[in-house]
Amino acid sequence: MVNRLALAGLAAIFAAGAWLIAAPFVLRYQPAGSRWTGAARLDVTVGAALAAAGFGGFFTALAGRVRELYAQAGTAQELYVQAGTAQEPGGPPE
């Protein structure tokens, strides 16, 4: 649950960045074709940084989690194989 919430938080940070990039155009405080205002420039810059960081963080965390799952599956497979070789007649004594 905590891990899911943490990942969802990273996704929300990415979404906030995307919103900040789009906000000047959605709320029309940056008219199209005119010179960029200071507010619009600031929002787009901060939004781009947030979106990039959120995107990278989300997939880094997800990749780490998947790697852990693979490692756990490998450990379980090794134990299963060891149990199987112990069952065979030529295997080590139990």
Add this chain to the structure above:
Amino acid sequence: MGFVGFPGHMRRYLSGLCVATLGLWAAGWLALAPVAFGYRGNGQPGASLHRAALADQATAAGLAAVSLVTLTCWIVAWRRRLRADGILTSASRRQVRREARAQRRRERDGEPAARPPDPAQVLSELRALLIPLLAEPANGQAANGANGQASGTHPAGEPGPEAPAERVDDQDDQDYDEPGPDYDEPGYHPFPGEHCEDRRPGPATAGLPAVPHARSGGLAAMESILAGAELLMVGCGEEEAW
């Protein structure tokens, strides 16, 4: 030492913490920017710059809340991981206080002090419980197989013509080494419906604890189950499953 040089699981938690911290900084910056750049009070309500200031402050408030929750979650998850790995051993002050209170309550009620169970001890007890359960079906199959093997034996007890070949095959397959209930086994358990009139009471059965004779395959399967249980116990201590 670069960020890439960290181990995999550490990189994961560090990236989460860094992004959440960056979100907090960004929220603070967005909240201050309208004041710092002077576009908060310019224009009438509903004017473009006023809308920009409102959007920035609302976004800052939401972003701060999300970043705080995210930061807390990553801290908790990393602490759990460190605790599961045995790196972080000290309990929190609140947890120590809660355990001490529970201990005092138990002592006041006259109950014995409860300690966290040792996983190795739990698994040993589980193994001791499972061995008889696995041994009983093995003996049951063997009891059924006793009638089948009688076809290779003459009624007088002499081996039949196909008996030597079967004996050679039996050397390859250990499962058929016990064609019937071996009454000489010290720990033989009769089934509830089994008749034991012809059981030979041997001296080996007297005074010995009942140690059942389990099949090798059953023991291997049980070992794999126990290994899985051990993994689960470690995994549950480590963190919650997805």
